[in-house]
Amino acid sequence: MRRKITARRKTTASLGLSAALVAATFVATGLAPSAAAEPRSDSGATSKALASPGLLDAMERDLGLSPAAARERLADERQAVKTERAARKAAGSAYAGSWFDAESGKLTVALTGRQAAGEVRDAGADVEIVKHSAATLDAAKKRVDKLKAPDNVASWRVDAKANRLVVDVVRGHRADNDVSTFLRKARATAGAPVQVGTVPAGPSTFAAGTVGGDPYYTGNVRCSIGFSVQGGFVTAGHCGKAGAGVRGWDNSTIGTFQGSSFPDNDYAWVSVGNGWWTVPVVLGWGTIPDRLVKGSSEMPVGTSICRSGSTTKWHCGNLLAKNETVNYSDGTIVHQLTKTSVCAEGGDSGGSFISGDQAQGVTSGGWGNCSSGGETWFQPVNEILQRYGLRLHTA
Structure with missing residues (x-):
C-alpha cells in the first residue's frame, strides 16, 4: 500500500507494500487453510525481466546460487508452474502430488497408476508411481487435524514425495508421554502411513515492539502489509480483529479490519481510505527494485520464494511443503499453511511472500531468525481472496 504524501515523507510511483510480522506487547499464533481463487495469467512476463541484480544477489546470499544458476532456476520454475497445471489435469483422480527438483530443473508428478x-x-513432467493418492492423504490429514496436539508437536503435513503424512516433533521430546500418545493416536486415526521428523524448535508468530520501519498499527500491535487488493490490503489475522482501527507509519488513520480469522486460519483484510491508497507493489527495501505484482499463480513445492518484511527486509529460500497444520508455542493451531526455509523475525507478520511477480501469501509465523536461520509459514493469498471475495490489485 502506498503512503500519503506529506512533508515528512514522500513516495514515488514505485513505492509499494511492506510486510512485517506482528509487533506488540502480546504474541499471537496461527496459521490458515488454503483455497484457490482463479489466478491471473502471467504469460507475458519473462524470467529475464524478473531477474533483477538485487534479486540475483539475494538468491546468491540465501540459496548459494551464482547469477547464471539463479536465472536458469527462475526460468525452470516458471515452466514448472505451467507444467503442473497441465499434468494435474491429465492425472485426474490418480494425482498424488508434485514437487520441483532444483538440480534437474524438472517437475515430478506422483500417480497412483500408469494409465495417465x-x-x-507429454505435459513435461517426470512420473513416479506411488500407493496413496493426494485425496487419500489429504483426508488422512483432516482426521489427524481433529486430535489435540501437545506443545512439542510442532506441525504435520502431507509429504507428496514420501507419499505419507509427516509429523514434526521438537528435538529431544519424541519420548515425552504426551507426544508419544499423540503419535500413537495419529497413526491409528490417519489410515495412512505416518512418518515422524524432528525440528530444532517449536514455531511461534513473529511479534516485536512498536519500533521503526514500515509498519501499520492497531492498538499496541505492529504488523506489515501483505498485498494490495481492490479497496484495501490483506495481512495476517493475528494482527487484529474485525472492527479494529488501523494507523499508518505517521499515526494517521488508514482504515479498519473488515474481516479477520485467527486461530484455525491466519488471515485478514483491511479497508483503505482517509487519503491512503493502494498500489500493486511489494517493497524491495533497496536490496532489489520494488516488485510489481501481476498475479497469484501458486508455485510448486521445491521452488524458490522470497519474503518482504519491515524488520528483516528481503530474504529468499525454498518452498518446503503445503497444507501444513502448525501448532504454535502457545498452543494455537492453524491449518493449511505453506512452509518455507525463508527466515523471519519479530515485526515481519503479515508481510509478503512473492515468487517473481506472483503473490504467494502473507507471513504467519515460524522459528529461528535471520542470523542463525529458521523456517517460516505463510497463509496462501488465494485462500484469502476467495474467503472475502477480494480481487488482487495487479499491475
Missing part, C-alpha cells in the same frame, strides 16, 4: 502416465509426461 503418458499424458503427464
Whole structure:
C-alpha cells in the first residue's frame, strides 16, 4: 500500500507494500487453510525481466546460487508452474502430488497408476508411481487435524514425495508421554502411513515492539502489509480483529479490519481510505527494485520464494511443503499453511511472500531468525481472496 504524501515523507510511483510480522506487547499464533481463487495469467512476463541484480544477489546470499544458476532456476520454475497445471489435469483422480527438483530443473508428478502416465509426461513432467493418492492423504490429514496436539508437536503435513503424512516433533521430546500418545493416536486415526521428523524448535508468530520501519498499527500491535487488493490490503489475522482501527507509519488513520480469522486460519483484510491508497507493489527495501505484482499463480513445492518484511527486509529460500497444520508455542493451531526455509523475525507478520511477480501469501509465523536461520509459514493469498471475495490489485 502506498503512503500519503506529506512533508515528512514522500513516495514515488514505485513505492509499494511492506510486510512485517506482528509487533506488540502480546504474541499471537496461527496459521490458515488454503483455497484457490482463479489466478491471473502471467504469460507475458519473462524470467529475464524478473531477474533483477538485487534479486540475483539475494538468491546468491540465501540459496548459494551464482547469477547464471539463479536465472536458469527462475526460468525452470516458471515452466514448472505451467507444467503442473497441465499434468494435474491429465492425472485426474490418480494425482498424488508434485514437487520441483532444483538440480534437474524438472517437475515430478506422483500417480497412483500408469494409465495417465503418458499424458503427464507429454505435459513435461517426470512420473513416479506411488500407493496413496493426494485425496487419500489429504483426508488422512483432516482426521489427524481433529486430535489435540501437545506443545512439542510442532506441525504435520502431507509429504507428496514420501507419499505419507509427516509429523514434526521438537528435538529431544519424541519420548515425552504426551507426544508419544499423540503419535500413537495419529497413526491409528490417519489410515495412512505416518512418518515422524524432528525440528530444532517449536514455531511461534513473529511479534516485536512498536519500533521503526514500515509498519501499520492497531492498538499496541505492529504488523506489515501483505498485498494490495481492490479497496484495501490483506495481512495476517493475528494482527487484529474485525472492527479494529488501523494507523499508518505517521499515526494517521488508514482504515479498519473488515474481516479477520485467527486461530484455525491466519488471515485478514483491511479497508483503505482517509487519503491512503493502494498500489500493486511489494517493497524491495533497496536490496532489489520494488516488485510489481501481476498475479497469484501458486508455485510448486521445491521452488524458490522470497519474503518482504519491515524488520528483516528481503530474504529468499525454498518452498518446503503445503497444507501444513502448525501448532504454535502457545498452543494455537492453524491449518493449511505453506512452509518455507525463508527466515523471519519479530515485526515481519503479515508481510509478503512473492515468487517473481506472483503473490504467494502473507507471513504467519515460524522459528529461528535471520542470523542463525529458521523456517517460516505463510497463509496462501488465494485462500484469502476467495474467503472475502477480494480481487488482487495487479499491475
